[in-house]
Amino acid sequence: METFLFYLFAGLMLGSAVMTISSRSAVSAAVWLIFSFVNAAGVFALLAAPFLAILQILIYAGAIMVLFLFVIMMLQGPVLPAERERRSLWKILLLGAPAAAIAVTLISWLSQSGLTAFAVAAPETAGTAERVAELLLNRYLLAFELISIVLLVAIIGALALGRKEEDLPWQ
Amino acid sequence: MAIGLTHYLILAAAMFLVGMVGVATRRNSLIMLMSIEIMLCGVNVVFAAYSRVHGDLSGHVFVLMNFAVAAAEAAIGLAILVEIYRLRRTVNVDELKTLME
Structure with missing residues (x-):
C-alpha cells in the first residue's frame, strides 16, 4: 500500500512540476504547481509528518500560490501580450542534457549505496503538531x-x- | 521493493532538477519564481526523509523554516515583479537588460 501511494504521489508531483515549467500561460503553470504541492503534502504524510503535510497545503498550496495567482491576474489582464518566448530546441537540449546526466548519476549512485531501508518509525516519532511545536519552542x-x-x-x-x-x- | 530513503532522495533530486531546468529555460519571470518554489519543495522532501531515518524531528523544524523563507521570497519577488511591470510593461527577462547596455 505504501509503495502504491508513494509512486502515485511522487509521479503526480513530478509530472505536474514538469507541466508547470512547460506550460505556455502563467495561470496554468500556477494551477499545475498547486497540484504538485498538494501531492507533496501526500509525500510528507507518507514520511510520518502529518503536521508538515497540513502546513504544505495551508502555506504553499494556499497562501503562496494564491499570492502568485493574484499577481498573475493583475499583470496578465488585457494589457500583457502573449508571452513571447524564444524557446529554441537546442537551448532546452543544452540545458536538459546535463540535468538528465546529473539525474542518472545520482540515481545510480544512490541505488548503490546501502541506505535503502528506513528504521521503522516508532509511533512516538511521528511529526505531529504537538511534538514539532515542543521542539520548535524549546531547542x-x-x-x-x-x-x-x-x-x-x-x-x-x-x-x-x-x-x-x-x-x-x-x- | 520496499520504499526507502533512496526513493525519496531520487524524488527530491528530480524535483530540484525540474526546478533548475525551469529557471534556466523559461523567460517569463513569474514561471522562474515558480521553478524556485519547486526547487525548495525538493529540498523539503530531503529534510523530511532524513528526519524519519534518524527518528529526530529537527528536520521538520528546518522544513518549517524553509516554508517561511519561501513565503518571504515569494512576497518580495512578486513585489519586485509588480514594480518592474509598472516601469517596463513586461515580465520577460530577455527584455530587462538595461544594466547590460
Missing part, C-alpha cells in the same frame, strides 16, 4: 524568533516596494 526558539523577524522584514519590504513613488516617506 529552536532562537531560530523561531529570527524567522519571524525575516517574515516581518519581508512584509515591510513588500509594502515599501508596492507603494507609489510619491507615497514613500523619504521622497
Whole structure:
C-alpha cells in the first residue's frame, strides 16, 4: 500500500512540476504547481509528518500560490501580450542534457549505496503538531524568533516596494 | 521493493532538477519564481526523509523554516515583479537588460 501511494504521489508531483515549467500561460503553470504541492503534502504524510503535510497545503498550496495567482491576474489582464518566448530546441537540449546526466548519476549512485531501508518509525516519532511545536519552542526558539523577524522584514519590504513613488516617506 | 530513503532522495533530486531546468529555460519571470518554489519543495522532501531515518524531528523544524523563507521570497519577488511591470510593461527577462547596455 505504501509503495502504491508513494509512486502515485511522487509521479503526480513530478509530472505536474514538469507541466508547470512547460506550460505556455502563467495561470496554468500556477494551477499545475498547486497540484504538485498538494501531492507533496501526500509525500510528507507518507514520511510520518502529518503536521508538515497540513502546513504544505495551508502555506504553499494556499497562501503562496494564491499570492502568485493574484499577481498573475493583475499583470496578465488585457494589457500583457502573449508571452513571447524564444524557446529554441537546442537551448532546452543544452540545458536538459546535463540535468538528465546529473539525474542518472545520482540515481545510480544512490541505488548503490546501502541506505535503502528506513528504521521503522516508532509511533512516538511521528511529526505531529504537538511534538514539532515542543521542539520548535524549546531547542529552536532562537531560530523561531529570527524567522519571524525575516517574515516581518519581508512584509515591510513588500509594502515599501508596492507603494507609489510619491507615497514613500523619504521622497 | 520496499520504499526507502533512496526513493525519496531520487524524488527530491528530480524535483530540484525540474526546478533548475525551469529557471534556466523559461523567460517569463513569474514561471522562474515558480521553478524556485519547486526547487525548495525538493529540498523539503530531503529534510523530511532524513528526519524519519534518524527518528529526530529537527528536520521538520528546518522544513518549517524553509516554508517561511519561501513565503518571504515569494512576497518580495512578486513585489519586485509588480514594480518592474509598472516601469517596463513586461515580465520577460530577455527584455530587462538595461544594466547590460
